[in-house]
Amino acid sequence: MSHVKSMRCRECGKEYPVEPLNVCELCFGPLEISYDYDSIARTVTRRSIQDGPHTMWRYHDFLPVDAESAVDLGTGFTPLIHAKNLGRVLGLDKLYVKNDGVNPTFSFKDRPVTVTVTKALEFEFNTLACPSTGNLMGAVAAHGAKAGMKTLVFFPSDLERGKIVQASIYGPTMVAVDGSYDQVNRLCSELADNLPWAFVNINMRPFYAEGSKTLGYEAAEQLGWRAPDHCVAPAASGELHTKIWKGLEEMGDVGLIETPATRMHLAQAAGCSPIVEAFQSGNLQVRPVRPNTVAKSLAIGNPAAGPYSLQVLRQTDGTAVAVEEEEVAEGIKLLAETEGLFTEGAGGVVISGLKRLVEMGKIKHDEVTVAFITGNGLKTLEIVEDQVDLVRTAPDYGSLQAALDGR
Numbered sequence: 041m042s043h044v045k046s047m048r049c050r051e052c053g054k055e056y057p058v059e060p061l062n063v064c065e066l067c068f069g070p071l072e073i074s075y076d077y078d079s080i081a082r083t084v085t086r087r088s089i090q091d092g093p094h095t096m097w098r099y100h101d102f103l104p105v106d107a108e109s110a111v112d113l114g115t116g117f118t119p120l121i122h123a124k125n126l127g128r129v130l131g132l133d134k135l136y137v138k139n140d141g142v143n144p145t146f147s148f149k150d151r152p153v154t155v156t157v158t159k160a161l162e163f164e165f166n167t168l169a170c171p172s173t174g175n176l177m178g179a180v181a182a183h184g185a186k187a188g189m190k191t192l193v194f195f196p197s198d199l200e201r202g203k204i205v206q207a208s209i210y211g212p213t214m215v216a217v218d219g220s221y222d223q224v225n226r227l228c229s230e231l232a233d234n235l236p237w238a239f240v241n242i243n244m245r246p247f248y249a250e251g252s253k254t255l256g257y258e259a260a261e262q263l264g265w266r267a268p269d270h271c272v273a274p275a276a277s278g279e280l281h282t283k284i285w286k287g288l289e290e291m292g293d294v295g296l297i298e299t300p301a302t303r304m305h306l307a308q309a310a311g312c313s314p315i316v317e318a319f320q321s322g323n324l325q326v327r328p329v330r331p332n333t334v335a336k337s338l339a340i341g342n343p344a345a346g347p348y349s350l351q352v353l354r355q356t357d358g359t360a361v362a363v364e365e366e367e368v369a370e371g372i373k374l375l376a377e378t379e380g381l382f383t384e385g386a387g388g389v390v391i392s393g394l395k396r397l398v399e400m401g402k403i404k405h406d407e408v409t410v411a412f413i414t415g416n417g418l419k420t421l422e423i424v425e426d427q428v429d430l431v432r433t434a435p436d437y438g439s440l441q442a443a444l445d446g447r
Contacts, residue, residue: 042079042101043075043076043077043079043080043083043101043102044058044073044074044075044076044104045074045075045076046058046074047059047061047071047072047073047074047246048071048072048073048074049064049066049067049069049070049071050069050070050071050072050348051064051067051069051070052064052066052067052069054066054067055074056071058073058104059163060160060163060165060238060244061243061246062242062243062244062245062246070245070246070344070345071245071246072246072249073104073246073247073250075102075290077290077293077294080101080102080294081293081294081295083101084101084102084294084296085296086261086265086296089261089296090261093117094117095112095114095115095116095117096115096116096117096151096154096251096254096257096258097110097112097116098116098117099253099254099257102250102253102254102257102287102290103155103250103251103254104155104159104246104247104250105155105158105159105162105247106158106162109158109161109162110154110158111154111157111158111161111183111186111187112154113144113145113150113154113182113183113186114144115143115144115150115151115154116143116150116151116254116258117258118138118139118140118142118143118258119138119139119142120136120137120138120139120258120259120262120263120410121136121137121138121139121379121381122134122135122136123135123136123137123378123379123411125378125379126374126375126378126379129374129378130394130395130398131398131405132398132403132405132407132409133405133406134406134407134408134409135409135411136259136263136268136408136409136410136411137375137379137381137410137411137413138255138258138259138410138411138412138413139381139413140255140412140413140414140415141381141382141383141384141387141413141414141415141416141417142416144182145175145179145182145206146175146178146206146415146416146418146419147175147178147179147337147414147415147416147419148175148252148255148280148412148414148415149175149176149178149179149180150179150182150183151251151252151254151255152179152240152241152248152249152250152251152252153176153179153180153183153240153248153251154183154251155247155248155250155251156238156240156241156244156247156248156251157180157183157184157186157187157189157238157240159244159247160187160189160238160240160244161187161189163238165189165236165237165238166189166190167189167190167191167192167235167236167237167238168180168183168184168187168189168190168191168192168237168238168240169191169192169193169194169228169231169232169237169238169239169240170193170194170228170239170241170242171194171195171221171224171225171227171228171239171241171242172193172194172195172207172221172224173195173196173199173221173336173337173338173339173340174195174200174203174336174337174419175203175337175384175414175415175419176240176241177193177194177195177203177207177212178203178206178207178210178419180193180207180212180240181193181207181208181209181210181212182210184210184212185210185211185212190213191210191212191213192212192213192215192237193207193212193213193214193215194215194217194224194227194228195207195214195215195216195217195221195224196216196217196219196220196221196223196224196336196339197216197217197218198336199216199336200336200419200420200421200422201422202418202419202420202421203419203420204216206419220330220331220339220341221331221339221340221341222328222331222340222341222342225242228242229242245344249279249283249345250283252279252280252283252284252287253283253284253286253287253290254287255280255283255284255287255412256283256284256285256287256288256290256291257287257290257291259271259284259410260287260288260291260296260297263408263410265296265297266297266298266408267288267291267292267297267298267300267301267302268302268408268409268410269301269302269303269403269407269408269409270302270303270305270397270402270403270407270408270409270410271284271285271288271303271304271305271409271410271412272305272306272307272390272393272394272397272409272410272411272412273304273305273306273307273390273412273414274306274308274335274337274338274386274387274389274390274393274412274414275306275307275308275315275316275338275343275349275360276337276338276339276340276343276386277340277343277344277345277346278306278315278326278343278344278345278346278348278349279344279345279349280412280414281304281306281345281349281352282345282348282349282351282352284304284412285302285304285352285355285356288300288302302356303356303357303358303359303402304352304353304356304358305353305358305359305360305361305393305397305402306353306358306360306361306393307360307361307362307363307389307390307392307393307394307396308338308360308361308362308363308389308393309333309334309335309338309362309363309365309368309385309389310333310362310363310364310365311333311334311335311339311365312329312331312332312333312335312338312339312340312341313329313362314326314327314328314329314341314342314343314346315343315346315349315350315360316360316361316362317329317362318346318350319350319353319359319360320360323350324347324350325346325347326346326347326350328342329341333365333368333385334365334368334369334385334422334423335368335384335385335386335388335389335423336385336420337385337386337414337415337420338385338386338389359397359400359402361393361396361397361400362393363389363392363393363396367388367389367392368385368388368389368392368423369388369423369424369427370388370392371387371388371389371390371391371392371395372384372385372387372388372391372417372423372424373388373424373427374391374392374395375387375388375391375413376417381413382416382417382418383413383414383415383416383417384414384415384416384417384419384420384423385420385423386414386415387413387414387417388423390411390412390413390414391411394409394411431443431444431447
């Protein structure tokens with residue numbers, strides 16, 4: 041906490057003490073953490089970071105919690121892979137894939153959750169909860185188990201089976217709600233107003249949001265202490281897109297890298313693309329939509345950070361693209377067949393979105409580009425199960441040869 045100054049409203053700038061708050065009492069704008077960057081610059085060096093753990097906690101000076109008490113499952117410092125095969129297909133010489141599907145619960149959500157649960161214990165909460173589109177509830181359930189907290193997860197009842205089973209194995213109370221994620225979120229917001237629970241992405245949201253910054257830190261460090269020319273991220277609430285940029289900006293602010301000139305692109309599926317629609321129409325606000333997409337982890341029709349994501353797009357000269365629903369599975373398959381990586385629906389959106397950005401001429405062949413893969417494909421088998429193509433044979437050589445020749 042040594043570098044945290046206060047909490048501050050993103051709209052009017054009013055400052056607050058560091059407490060489990062998420063909304064300004066004056067203008068109802070969202071709160072975020074304010075840091076003393078001069079203090080961080082005097083303390084943190086490339087060497088001090090490199091000497092730290094091979095997890096996201098190597099960047100603890102940029103986080104609003106005490107690292108010594110971290111509820112840590114080993115999250116972060118995930119592989120940044122030079123995707124040469126995929127790059128050849130797309131015509132990109134310097135394409136990298138940041139694979140966050142290898143985190144402890146197989147998605148990037150472990151990053152914000154490890155920070156939030158650590159802070160919840162500092163605030164002496166004993167109950168942890170969240171509304172989720174799937175990946176978050178797995179991360180919350182796992183970290184709640186590690187922390188020894190009573191844990192409840194709320195989710196739309198039509199969620200993918202793999203995500204439900206994964207979250208349940210950690211022993212939380214599983215609450216399936218007959219409604220969309222936005223309806224689940226409204227229910228949980230009402231509960232957060234009336235119960236002394238730490239809702240990781242509601243009353244604890246300012247701390248939760250900070251964990252995703254570490255993706256920006258890691259990408260810059262793994263590229264040899266430089267910001268990429270382009271980042272392509274999936275968008276649900278829009279928070280991840282903004283926080284990757286914040287991480288890059290912060291590294292520039294404290295002198296760890298040169299001032300970033302990264303173009304921050306985002307991708308959504310056509311069945312739930314409110315940020316893309318606002319960007320393409322030139323609006324400054326996001327109009328809510330009713331989600332209808334196979335990429336359920338991105339199915340947030342009323343994205344909380346949508347307006348701030350639009351600001352980042354304008355600030356960085358980024359582009360927002362929507363991919364057709366059938367392109368989600370195509371993107372998953374393309375990444376798997378070229379790089380041997382199996383991603384979920386959000387990753388399929390990113391890869392197909394990246395392809396579209398290249399076709400639009402937004403990314404040149406020699407520019408350093410990072411595509412963020414945020415979850416593992418085993419969680420969303422339903423999206424690609426019709427891709428299975430079996431060769432059936434009797435257990436003898438002749439039958440096998442005949443079956444293969446028949447193809």
